[in-house]
Amino acid sequence: MSLDHDHVHAEHGHPWSPPSELEARVRALESLLIEKGRATPEAIDAIIGKYETEIGPLLGAGVVARAWADEEFRRRLLDDADAVLGELELSGFEAEHVKVVECTPSEHHIVVCTLCSCYPWALLGLPPGWYKSPAYRARAVSEPRAVMAEFGLVLEDGVRVTVWDSSADIRYLVLPLRPEGTEGWSEERLAELVTRDSMIGVSRPLEPEAAAA
Amino acid sequence: MNGPQDIGGKQGLGTVPYEPDEPVFHSEWERRVFGLSFCSWLSSGVTVDESRWMQATMPYERYYGSLYYERWLYSLERLMVEKGVATQEELERGASLADPALPVVEPSELAAVVVGLAKNGIKRERPAPAPGFEVGQTVRAKVINPSGYDRLPTYLRGRRGAVDCSYGGFVHPEDLAAGRLEEPGANCYRVRFSASELWGESAENPEDSVCIDLFENYLEQP
Known part of the structure; x- marks a missing residue:
């Protein structure tokens, strides 16, 4: 040991x-x-x-990348994630019921569990230490913008924030804004830009140049 | 119970401790506690809410002084005693002094069953009576202060929000925490609270909001 x-x-x-x-x-x-x-x-x-080795954030990244690349898939995912994730065999433990929340130019989403550490395991794996920390659990609901700033994310003026406090059976996955400059990219390339933290909502996906580096 | 676990909105906890390239587990003992808990919950019929409740009853200094998987370990030890699987003396010895009741799952099948659970999950939907609230309706989170298990965070109690979605029935977590698996379902709603309703003038931005899923018994007409 x-x-x-x-x-x-x-x-x-x-x-x-x-x-x-x-x-x-x-x-x-x-x-x-x-x-x-x-x-x-x-x-x-x-x-x-x-x-x-198997259940981790790459699974969620694949879902996000496909939603970016495939409009019909994106629409169905936002409308009925359980049906879509069930077809993909991603409705596992601690993600039996999922709501995908889409970031737009006017709204940003961030996920927390203030009472314990509820997290979409079947899509993102086990939660990181910071997500389980008392500081994050306490502050994400009362000062989400200050928390995001610690992660380096400062939103443009006019963007409102919705915090999702996971407290019952539904787990939340953030569908981040697709980075600019990725037109025509394949799902596989797009998936490389999708970080775990961007699917929790504390940061943005990687920029295209970061993935190329 | 507004115990140490109920910390939404609390202050004085410092910055969020980010660790770049964090491993799934930090050490061998964390891996063992995770694997052992997952197996033992399943083979002893323990629900996740029973484990959450056990952690909520930890003494404050122990809850905040413990690492995440230390809280799991505490919970598992206590649950095994509560379920009659082990005695305190056996925990201290690390050896069996008496035969417990048979496990729910045959040990030879346990590996396949735990992996199957991770892959397939466990659905908790359950028929419930007609919903008492409608989408769009203004509701108030009740002012309650129960000494038992609940899933209504303190920071919401007495606050007004709007019903955003009606999910239908699920097994109530209070039933799961008490091991009552056959109770009728309870209606669950997504409720949106504005940041200014929750934090007043201290809200970072009045346009922001918190969405949370609450069971019907936590809500009332304002």
Whole structure:
């Protein structure tokens, strides 16, 4: 078991080292629950692997890129995301019901969960530390513009902000504005511009020159 | 419960801690807690809302002093005791002292079942009575202060908003948190609150708003 003493943990933002007592507790619980038939090493590894290698933001990026490239798909996605995502087999755990919210030149969207960390797992994978942090959960509803500014996103005058506080069964995915200068691009190229953070609404997609670099 | 988890609108929490190129898990113990929780919830019939409720009842200093997966670990330990899967003594020993009830899922099938759950999810739609509110209607979030589990954040209580969408019925999270899986569905609505209704003159922009999904029992006619 590796100990990473040096990194700065995203959730609290200060140098952090896991107490060995914590690791001991995890080992004890794992042994106990395997002994009691509540978990198996195979099942634990299988589910970790699923979220480390398969279920992640590339899935959501593919959906966004297709919506940019295909008008009919975009219209259906905004109208009935569950039907569209079901066809694509993306209606998995913690994204059983999804609403896609589209940024326009006059409205910007940003997603949070103030009560816990609800997040569209099946489209974006497990949420990043900052999304789960008390600071983000507390501030995204009361000062979304200040939060976005910390991410480097300052909206033009006249753009209103809608904050989506995920509190029940519906999960939210932001469809960002398509970057200018991408006319005629394939879905694959477009997908490279779609970042996880742009699908949460705290930043814009990459610019075309950034992807070319 | 307006416990440590109910932090929408709270101040004094500093800047958002961004970590570039963040890995999915930061260390091996986080990976194990995630995998172990996912498996044990499923094999012990634990709902996500039961785990959320357990975290909401953590002492404040422990909630804010813990890393995210430490809160999962706390929740899983407590839930295994509450569900009769393990005793406190067994948790401390890391070894079984008595045979518990059989798991909900056969251990040999568990890997396939957890992966299937990740892929297919679990639908919580459930028929509900006729909706009591209409799209476009002005509603008020009730002033309540329950000591049990709820999904009405404190920052909305007593505030007026407009019904933006009527979703129909879902199993109520309060039922899920109590392990009552067979209750009738409850109507859920998307309600839009203006930033000035929520934050007064401190709102960053009066044109901004917060949309949130609230169950019918959290709303009333203003």
